[in-house]
Amino acid sequence: MKKLVLLLLLISSSVFSQNANDAKALLSEVSQKVKSYDNIAIDFKYALNNSAENIQQETRGDVTMLGEKYKLNILGITRIFDGKTLYTISPEDEEVTISSENAQGEGSITPSKMLSFYEDGFSYKMDIIQNVKGRKIQYVKLIPIDSNSEIKFILLGIDVQTKHIYNLIETGKNTTSTTLTVNSFKTNEPISKTLFTFDKSKYSDYYINNLD
DSSP states (O other), X not given: OHHHHHHHHHHHHHHHHHHHHHHHHHHHHHHHHHHTOSOEEEEEEEEEEETTTTEEEEEEEEXXXXXXXXXXXXXXXXXXXXXXXXXXXXXXXXXXXXXXXGGXXXXXXXXXXXXXXXXXXXXXXXXXXXXXXXXXXXXXXXXXXXXXXXXXXXXXXXXXXXXXXXXEEEEETTSEEEEEEEEEEEESOOOOTTTTOOOGGGGTTSEEEEOO
16 A cells, blocks of 8 residues: 555656646747747737726736837836836826836836746746637646745746747736736837837926936
8 A cells, every 4th residue: 555655656746747847848948939039019918807806907008028128008108118227108197207127126027027037936837728719828837936925826828839928817815816918929020229218308398207
């Protein structure tokens, strides 16, 4: 009986190890694919759900990324990061907030990290496979190594054929879940040299809030 239990434990451990290795290999393929592009432009849907507070929100946005630089449009706000400085432009408030990206906190998933955040700080394993409009989506479950993290787990949906991220589902310990779904994923597009440059002259009537 003891030998049978030991055998079952060894088989279970082997399967779990293989599962983790498969997940790591898939994530590595995704990372290599992302890093092979000169630039990436994504149109996405962002949904937030908090059942405890009965809150449901949904919005769309778009982001263009070139290395660490990015320009993000969401909820009527534009965020431009030129590699050193982050400019948050709010037309509704007629305000521009200027800061270093570090001011957002090390734990935040910024657009420039959105496609590679999983490389550090998580353990992972294969999860379910879904067929989405003819696309085979393999989910990888990521669990924060830091037990104090506010994130319970993340499900990262990956298109098996293209090795592009299809969606990201984050579940918090406070029952809040957020889902980011990629509607379009374009690469190596011709982009303006000034796309990631903040032109102060365009916002002469705005209040400039410099946090640094």
